[in-house]
Amino acid sequence: MDRLDWVVLVGYLVAIVSFGVWAGRGNRRIDDFFLAGRRMRWWAVGLSVMATQISAVTFVGTTGQAYTDGMRFLVFYFGLPFAMVTLCVTIVPFFYRARVITAYQYLEQRFDSRTRTLTSLLFLMSRGLSMGVTLYAPSLVLSVILGWSEAGTILLMAGGTIAYVSYGGNKSVIWTDVVQMAVIWFGILLCFGVAISKLPDGLELRDALALAQTSGRLRIINASPSLREPYTLGGGLIGGFFLMLSYFGCDQSQVQRYLSGSSLTQSRLSLLFNAFLKVPMQFLILLTGVLVFVFYVFHTPPLLWNTVEMRKLEAAAPPELAAVKAAYDGALAARRDAAEAFRRGERDQAGRFLAAGAELAAVRQRAIALVEKLNGGRRYNDTNYIFPTYILGNLPRGLVGLVIAVIFAAAMSALSGEMNALASATMVDFYKRFVNQGGSDAHDLLVSRLATVFWGGFACLVALQAGRLGSAIEVVNRFGSYFYGSILGVFALAVLTPRASAAGAFYGLMIGMGTVALVAQTTSVHFLWYNVVGASAVFLSGLALTALGRPALARE
Amino acid sequence: MEDTGRAPTPDDQDPVPLFGTWRAIYTSVVVWALVVMALVAVFQSWSY
Numbered sequence: 001m002d003r004l005d006w007v008v009l010v011g012y013l014v015a016i017v018s019f020g021v022w023a024g025r026g027n028r029r030i031d032d033f034f035l036a037g038r039r040m041r042w043w044a045v046g047l048s049v050m051a052t053q054i055s056a057v058t059f060v061g062t063t064g065q066a067y068t069d070g071m072r073f074l075v076f077y078f079g080l081p082f083a084m085v086t087l088c089v090t091i092v093p094f095f096y097r098a099r100v101i102t103a104y105q106y107l108e109q110r111f112d113s114r115t116r117t118l119t120s121l122l123f124l125m126s127r128g129l130s131m132g133v134t135l136y137a138p139s140l141v142l143s144v145i146l147g148w149s150e151a152g153t154i155l156l157m158a159g160g161t162i163a164y165v166s167y168g169g170n171k172s173v174i175w176t177d178v179v180q181m182a183v184i185w186f187g188i189l190l191c192f193g194v195a196i197s198k199l200p201d202g203l204e205l206r207d208a209l210a211l212a213q214t215s216g217r218l219r220i221i222n223a224s225p226s227l228r229e230p231y232t233l234g235g236g237l238i239g240g241f242f243l244m245l246s247y248f249g250c251d252q253s254q255v256q257r258y259l260s261g262s263s264l265t266q267s268r269l270s271l272l273f274n275a276f277l278k279v280p281m282q283f284l285i286l287l288t289g290v291l292v293f294v295f296y297v298f299h300t301p302p303l304l305w306n307t308v309e310m311r312k313l314e315a316a317a318p319p320e321l322a323a324v325k326a327a328y329d330g331a332l333a334a335r336r337d338a339a340e341a342f343r344r345g346e347r348d349q350a351g352r353f354l355a356a357g358a359e360l361a362a363v364r365q366r367a368i369a370l371v372e373k374l375n376g377g378r379r380y381n382d383t384n385y386i387f388p389t390y391i392l393g394n395l396p397r398g399l400v401g402l403v404i405a406v407i408f409a410a411a412m413s414a415l416s417g418e419m420n421a422l423a424s425a426t427m428v429d430f431y432k433r434f435v436n437q438g439g440s441d442a443h444d445l446l447v448s449r450l451a452t453v454f455w456g457g458f459a460c461l462v463a464l465q466a467g468r469l470g471s472a473i474e475v476v477n478r479f480g481s482y483f484y485g486s487i488l489g490v491f492a493l494a495v496l497t498p499r500a501s502a503a504g505a506f507y508g509l510m511i512g513m514g515t516v517a518l519v520a521q522t523t524s525v526h527f528l529w530y531n532v533v534g535a536s537a538v539f540l541s542g543l544a545l546t547a548l549g550r551p552a553l554a555r556e
Numbered sequence: 557m558e559d560t561g562r563a564p565t566p567d568d569q570d571p572v573p574l575f576g577t578w579r580a581i582y583t584s585v586v587v588w589a590l591v592v593m594a595l596v597a598v599f600q601s602w603s604y
Contacts, residue, residue: 081588082586085585088582219600264570269573280592
């Protein structure tokens with residue numbers, strides 16, 4: 001990175017932390033700290049909702065995924081607009097009327113305290129661990145780009161975020177999210193523009209799309225009815241719908257954002273704002289990744305995108321490496337020749353282009369096998385390094401620093417919302433119920449700030465250990481998917497069925513989580529469907545248990 | 557107070573912006589989602 005890039009990056013980080021602290025001044029009660037005094041406008045909350053969902057991995061990982069696999073990931077978001085409308089009609093008015101701070105508070109009003117405690121505890125466990133992963137994933141990429149240690153990037157991101165969230169609470173979160181979303185949007189449009197402008201001379205956008213189409217990277221809608229295949233239209237519409245209902249309706253990190261709206265109208269509009277923009281935004285990010293793929297058809301991509309691992313491999317110099325490199329160069333040249341012919345209008349060269357692409361992928365797999373052997377069998381995946389490599393090599397001075405700032409912005413905006421949400425659930429669902437119910441406003445505010453620092457520190461600890469945890473990260477992600485849909489089922493029982501009992505909801509939740517675990521262990525159903533399974537199992541078993549429990553109540 | 561799960565009565569005095577009614581806004585979101593999906597289908601199958 002150039003000096004100007006460093007100035008831009010450091011300037012951005014100092015500015016965002018200072019702005020966060022400034023924007024968060026004036027908190028007097030925990031209502032102010034956790035819900036920004038319920039005074040926010042829809043566009044600020046809407047941008048904050050969007051920023052909380054976008055992590056750094058969304059930005060670098062999604063473009064990388066489009067490069068390697070195409071745009072089919074887009075269907076993941078197809079259910080989102082329908083989920084937003086459903087939430088606005090059903091659950092949001094209930095939360096708003098109940099004047100709750102956490103989503104789980106509502107479950108005590110509707111059912112009982114144990115259902116509230118269990119759901120809030122599940123949220124704390126899963127979100128606390130996943131926040132560590134949210135921090136760890138971009139630190140890997142940024143450490144390679146910046147030449148820092150992973151610990152350095154983790155502490156910088158977490159430290160900056162803790163500084164403004166612990167001081168200003170949700171007000172800081174929302175206002176910094178507004179700025180961060182503006183930076184992210186600018187970065188997305190900039191990268192998209194650069195990706196188009198960097199296409200080789202004489203290659204029009206239409207030719208680039210034709211090439212991408214030939215490679216299968218523009219295939220988005222897959223109408224296969226299979227439950228095992230990832231990213232089918234059914235999975236996106238139905239599985240994605242349930243996933244988004246769970247995330248935006250039952251996850252405190254999102255519920256807390258829109259409960260900060262100054263009225264029910266403002267809260268609803270913030271969600272509908274996302275319903276309009278989310279799919280087009282993801283489309284743009286994915287298309288940028290596809291254009292990066294076309295760029296590297298005509299330019300030489302590295303054998304491995306992670307430069308640290310590549311250097312290690314070259315230093316170890318296994319005997320097969322020279323042959324792998326030669327085969328890679330050969331396959332690259334063959335693909336470029338076929339692409340040049342395709343560009344000249346010889347569309348019958350598509351087969352040659354595809355064959356060379358398949359050869360290239362096979363050679364890369366051989367290189368990956370060498371890296372994995374060198375690392376004692378640890379899995380290697382460099383998808384997240386593709387886009388940063390492209391940025392570093394092709395963006396003009398100053399703009400590189402800005403796009404790296406976008407990666408920081410995406411990471412910190414996701415972290416800040418999660419940190420504030422974890423602190424709110426700790427404070428409202430546990431501390432003020434079980435430890436100290438009658439604390440003064442100043443005391444409660446102090447404990448809320450300490451809870452924020454605690455969760456920030458916890459995320460750092462998880463992130464610093466994540467490299468050693470290895471496959472445990474996958475377990476964490478899987479753990480969350482086991483009960484996400486089940487919690488949705490409890491909220492559905494609360495809102496849709498006036499007669500559902502507390503016992504039905506509590507034991508239904510247990511049955512739902514067990515059912516999802518069973519399905520996950522014994523079938524190969526794609527994880528997007530777990531939410532459908534969990535929510536349905538809880539809803540139906542909750543109704544059944546309520547019906548079975550009624551005669552017993554009547555006898556009493 | 558026990559919450560019976562009944563839908564709350566509308567107590568929000570904010571005017572509904574642009575579209576006038578919530579039904580119109582929700583309809584526009586659904587139509588928008590369908591239009592976007594249709595455009596995506598055209599995009600992927602267009603002969604470039």
